[in-house]
Amino acid sequence: MTHPSLVRPVRPPAATNLSVGTLLEISQALSSAGSLNAGLNRVLGILGESGGSVRSTVALIDPSSGQLYIEASAGISPDGRRARYRLGEGITGRVVEHGKPIVVPQVSREPLFLFRAAPRRELPGQELTFVCVPIAIGSHTIGALSADLLYDPGRDYDATTLFLSVVATQLAQALKIQRLLDTERARLVEENEHLRHELQAKFSFEHIIGSGGAMRGVCEQIAQVATTNTTVLVRGESGTGKELIAHALHYNSPRAKAPFVRVSCGALPDTLIESELFGHERGAFTGAHARKKGRFELADGGTLFLDEVGELNPTTQVKLLRVLQAREFERVGGTETLRANVRLVAATNKDLERAITAGTFREDLYYRLNVFTIFVPPLRERKPDVLLLADHFVEKYAREHGKSIRRISTPCIDMLMSYHWPGNVRELENTIERAVVVCDGSVIHAHHLPPTLQTAEATGTGSARSLQAALAAYERDLILDALKTARGNRAKAARLLESTERIVRYKIRKHGIDPARFRA
Ligand SMILES: Nc1ncnc2c1ncn2[C@@H]1O[C@H](COP(=O)(O)OP(=O)(O)O)[C@@H](O)[C@H]1O
């Protein structure tokens, strides 16, 4: 490569304003600019005003084309700003390719000079000096900073190059931060999108398990009302899936992309629930150091889920009623009236009618909430769902805990089916997760269930039983299971149990099992 000759000055540097003061100005401009591009343009402006450059550019590599484009410039015409260079092309292209500064003391004498950004005809009558330094992040050159200075035979080119290199380092730092932010933002946007899809999938109808008429009815109701703005009241015992339904309503509505915000009305003390719902102004009460948005504001455009709505205190009931009537509210301690654009879903396991009679729940609020009511039946009234749900949770928790569990043994299923499930689906889910955790094989057996379930089946009364009875039940369970796998073949069952056929025959008789049941 033919490097342009560097003319070493013999006399002291000519008056130049490429000073530390200019550097300070530049770093301040970069840190205070509203955007990176504004910062870069401002820096080039300073190079012109304080540094005496006639023209300057920041050229960067465009990752998609690999070509250099002009990101920021001063003293360049709009046409010139559209200039593109390939790596290695012209002076700028070479600086980026080799990562080394190049100085052209007299532009008019340099055959490599392309005059692409600044055509010869746009140049002033005087001779110019062109200085171009690489912009690098670490050892990686990402672009170049160039400046045209009036030719001065007394100029200290080393000092000039050094000065511009310091500026380029500052630019590189700003570019690096910007790129990190861009990458991070892109990652967050992607992650957000991914999570939204996941939520949507998670709360789609397929994930509401239930085969019986009861759950089918519930799903039909969800489908009917999800796409509307109607207030929905979900009623049912604790653990029946009310929150799951509230999610399904939201994620199958036109509001799915806006927030789903849950308020647990029973969990917050009376003094906090109002500011939690409506927000508060600074200084509204002791401890209110800053204005805080309430859940109504946070759910703007989306769905507000009032869980355990039956627990609301009378004062808050009045305020909530007002929001439901006027669709307006104020922050605690505030005067500004805010509009509530939320879809309301409420849930309760309380007997609201009785609460009205007892005077603890307002009748007018009840009518506002009771527009479209979905009743979720308790699990004991939908026995066929027990099996479906159990299988669903086995699969879910086996995956989560990294186990390969194929099925639930028949005696274990019998136990699950005969239990009355006071804690509903939540209790079943916890029971299965526990069983998956303690299970060491590929089949969940009765002894993997908590004692409450095992005893409930053995005695039918739920009382405790003896060790002997428990062992007998476990033995029976193992034999039934082996027979099932062996399709009623006793010899094979014995091998599975690592026992002898004679013992297995004896046990089969003892437990009154009919192996023929298992022949396929
Ligand atoms: N039909 C269903 N299909 C799948 N999972 C369910 C079903 N019903 C409830 N669950 C699960 O049971 C647990 C309790 O449900 P949740 O909605 O919190 O009940 P609730 O709000 O009525 O107390 C949750 O983990 C939920 O995902």
Ligand SMILES: [Mg+2]
């Ligand atoms: Mg709940």
